[in-house]
Amino acid sequence: MTGTCRRSNPFARLGHWAFTWFLLMAMNAAMTVPTLASPDIWRREGWGRTDFSKRSIEWSEIVSGGPPKDGIPSIDEPRFVPAVEEKQIAADEPVIGLEINREARAYPIRILIWHEIVNDTVGGVPVAVTYCPLCNAAIVFDRRAAGQTLTFGTSGKLRRSDLVMYDRETESWWQQFMGDAIVGTLTGEKLRMIPSRLESFSLFKERNPSGQVLVPNDPSSRAYGRNPYEGYDTSAIPFFYRGEFRKGIDPMVRVVVVREGNAAVAVTLELLRKEQKIEIADYALSWSDGQASALDHATVAGGRDVGNVVAQKSTGGRLADIPYDVTFAFVFHAFHPEGEIIQKCPAEQSKQGSTQVTAANIAQRLRCNSVVSD
Helix, strand or coil, X not given: CCCECCCCCHHHHCCHHHHHHHHHHHHHHHHHCCCCCCHHHHHHCCCCCCCCCCXXXXXXXXXXXXXXXXXXXXXXXXXXXXXXXXXXXXXXCEEEEEEECCEEEEEEHHHHHHHCEEEEEECCEEEEEEEECCCCEEEEEECEECCEECCEEEEEEXXXXXEEEXXXXXXXXXXXXXXXXXXXXXXXXXXXXXXXXXXXXXXXXXXXXXXXXXXXXXXXXXXXXXXXXXXXXXXCCCCCCCCCCCCCCCCCCEEEEEEECCEEEEEEHHHHHHHCEEEECCEEEEEECCCECCCCCCECCXXXXXXXXXXXXXXXXXXXXXXXXXXXXXXXXXXXXCCEEECCCCCCCCCCCCCEEEECCEEEEEEEHHHHCC
């Protein structure tokens, strides 16, 4: 199999500098020129198969991200090489590490930052490996929903600054951060999140010496390794966001999100970095150094060290990986306005973790490393 994008998409054939220029100009236009949210307009843009009579959101929440439908082309026929043979990716560059049924694959952010979605099958499971640069949301989904296997592309739309995906089978629109269908025939359906790790390439290879890594089929088609969102994660406010911000925390602060059903709790990355280990009920979060921010420097490898996060849950006395996300505070607030963002450990805390943290009506117990290690 070869790593190609949909060949009918003219944007897939743009040279990488031309595409970078187009992306930046389109984003600038989308942020400065008001856009109308209307199914009639969207039908003229090529959304004739989308059933706009079904939706779970307000039309005003949808904004253009700049590029059109499939303007940022998904990867539908991914190509891999043994990870130990790949020499272009720096040791601390971020990858999405995925292990299913003893098959391990790494998806470098240096590639996903230009494509956002990889449709793949790993360990016999059809998956969508997704990354939204504006939210720094790296999430893997099972592509099976509503009795069928779906294939995803980028809609060119955003909601709350997050990627809106679409499935090519029904052209329903899906919210990447939550994994639910928000417009179209499949409205109300939800994709299952699959545990994965946003980790450094070196850590992936250490855990999976026989693992594979995604490589571009045509390395010259994009400026792989460069970051078209230079300085984004140190900006004062996010792009394309129209909602309110959480009081008491900067919107671009990184937070680690753990979900329990439709509820979620977040811990600031800075707190986790300081404590190195935090327990919330049966969940264990840990931090280690050695991962570059993909959204900081002009190159992905040149980003400052933001560290690696592992999220696990204790089940039957054993720890197992769970789905988690390292995103920004504004994103968590946009989709979980009632969710707790933990910014510090309580001043007084027993070794039994007596302090309770409420997150969307779920009683949680918080234990920081300074207490756990006593």
